[in-house]
Amino acid sequence: MSASTSDAAWGGIDLGGTKIEATLFDSNLTALASRRIPTPRQSYADLLEALTAEITWLRVASGQPDLPVGIGIPGLIDPITGQSVTANLPANGMPLGNDLKARNGGFIRLANDCKCFALSEAIGGAGEGYHTVFGLILGTGLGGGVVVDGALLPGPNVLAGEIGHAALPAPIMARYNLPILPCGCGRQGCFETFLCGTGMTRLAKTLAGAPLTAPEVVAATAQGDETAAHILDVWLQIAGELLHSLQLHIDPDCIVLGGGLSNIEGLEHNLADALASVALPGLRAPLICKPKFGDSSGARGAALLVRPDA
Ligand SMILES: [Zn+2]
CATH class of the missing domain: 3.30.420.40 (ATPase, nucleotide binding domain)
Structure with missing residues (x-):
């Protein structure tokens, strides 16, 4: 340059x-x-x-x-x-x-x-003009950041947004008999174990016995493969619970997706549907969108x- x-x-x-x-x-x-x-x-x-x-x-x-x-x-x-x-x-x-x-x-x-x-997308990015922007990274890990009126949410650890290490939702774990796996953070059963890129592969292995990558799951789903569609559906249900938690705790008006999985076509709409299916009734939904700067x-x-x- x-x-x-x-x-x-x-x-x-x-x-x-x-x-x-x-x-x-x-x-x-x-x-x-x-x-x-x-x-x-x-x-x-x-x-x-x-x-x-x-x-x-x-x-x-x-x-x-x-x-x-x-x-x-x-x-x-x-x-x-x-x-x-x-x-x-x-x-x-x-x-x-x-x-x-x-x-x-x-x-x-x-x-x-x-x-x-999160800062980059909140200021001049896809979240420009929104008050509370959550940058949600779905990549090799699952992380995030919260920007309120242009500034990172302060705290003694500047930790706000580290939602990848909250516990997975018990009802979904029980419904699909999903294992509680060790997480890189030292805990067990964190959202990150199933929601990041490698998490989708773990989910595929658990549900279908095949370690499919996220792009493989998405491509097979588009071709009408029912097993792949089920894996993606369970993944979206888990993501919906995460977004529901985010709404309860932070109530962002904009969620900007980042990381490798944000490249999945239409993911922002799938996630909006996943949130809508579990959100409390009558709430205003956040805009869920792709990043401007990636x-x-x-x-x-x-x-x-x-x-x-x-
Ligand atoms: Zn963890």
Whole structure:
């Protein structure tokens, strides 16, 4: 990407399990320049060095030595200590936020990548104009973030939206004799075990004895396969219960879908139907929609972490 970087206002870094993408934005959140480097997998020191290189690149490219930089990470960040909880990076339990600030100075802010997605879609994205936007990520994991009037919902853990680790609905588990499986978070029977991408495969294996991928389930359903249609139906029933819980707890007026499963054609309508079938009577339904920025929401949402009014 080439453009004048003299108008640069903020930097955003999307730290993923395989790549680190740094993007320079102007004050209108137009991307001016970006670059990707691989994520070091071996050591914390290598990861710190790679992130420092990205921050330095952003600041040199912008001509601003103190350019504010936001970073989205696949994990949780303690807002006080900067300590990270992340299974997919060599930074678990390390004070990643504080170490980056000590090395690089200036304004650097870290947040969970689902929170960055929610921010990006709430501000100028598919949720623009709505008061309470829930960014729901249906990807390799199941996560989310809540943005109220343009700001992430605050809390002592900045945790709001981590609904993937709430317990699966007992009536559905019993109805289909579904197993209570261990979750990556250390608990058992979390929504994430069946609702994320690999969760659909687990559900297919449990219900039909075939480890079908989510695209395979969807394609077979479209071709009239009754077994696949049943798997998708049970998956949507579980998702409907999740959305019902979201409505009871947060009552969003907009839910923006993200992650790999959000690419499923018509999923937003299927989910709206799934919610309608279990919602309390008489409630106003949230708009459920696809994202505007999708994969590029990571760096954009990270940059939004450091805008002056954030
Ligand atoms: Zn869990």
